[in-house]
């Protein structure tokens with residue numbers, strides 16, 4: 189049976205980390221929908237018009253190196269404002285969500301637009317400072333030279349763009365369970381998510 193878990197939230201709130209672990213515990217497939225927008229953003233930076241890039245997106249585009257860089261994140265949130273780009277990505281996400289064996293999708297509009305009928309919805313947040321620190325640490329580990337204040341500025345700019353757009357803005361679905369990871373460890377955040385999903389009828393894989 190298809191059991192869909194929708195996990196939304198702002199940049200570096202911990203939704204990807206939670207989603208990967210939730211997929212493992214509940215034995216379902218995981219789609220990081222941010223990667224779709226990052227891949228379109230990447231193609232735009234390479235000179236392709238974003239709407240065409242979204243319509244032509246293929247699996248190989250998601251494997252391209254460097255999708256997690258600050259520049260591509262910024263480009264992703266710019267192309268994500270364009271309704272035709274969002275529309276071109278809907279069918280793939282919905283088909284993924286209804287696959288047999290269940291699915292977890294993380295992004296910005298999964299619980300509100302892509303899968304409003306999802307059985308379990310989480311909205312993961314954390315303070316901008318903590319999110320910027322996590323992202324900064326990731327960049328440093330990856331060997332990128334970045335400035336903390338710049339990362340914080342980027343997190344805030346992306347929040348504003350993601351929450352302020354007219355089409356599918358970042359906001360919690362009415363029936364989403366909110367998890368604030370500001371002061372939670374990864375283990376605590378994952379345990380809170382698992383408990384919330386079980387409360388909505390999710391059954392762990394044996």
Ligand SMILES: Nc1ncnc2c1ncn2[C@@H]1O[C@H](COP(=O)(O)OP(=O)(O)O)[C@@H](O)[C@H]1O
Nearest residue numbers: 199200201202203204205322369372373374377
């Ligand atoms: N609760 C947490 N406490 C500390 N670090 C976390 C927590 N959740 C995630 N992280 C770390 O923060 C970074 C961003 O997390 P990620 O799950 O990629 O966020 P998102 O998918 O929301 O952008 C990762 O390096 C991850 O290991």
Ligand SMILES: Nc1ccn([C@@H]2O[C@H](COP(=O)(O)OP(=O)(O)O)[C@@H](O)[C@H]2O)c(=O)n1
Nearest residue numbers: 198199200221222225264265268295296297
């Ligand atoms: N479902 C989604 C997922 C991402 N996005 C956009 O894509 C950008 C990159 O998403 P992401 O999930 O990879 O970003 P992080 O949270 O990992 O920083 C976001 O800032 C959004 O603008 C979206 O609009 N809708």
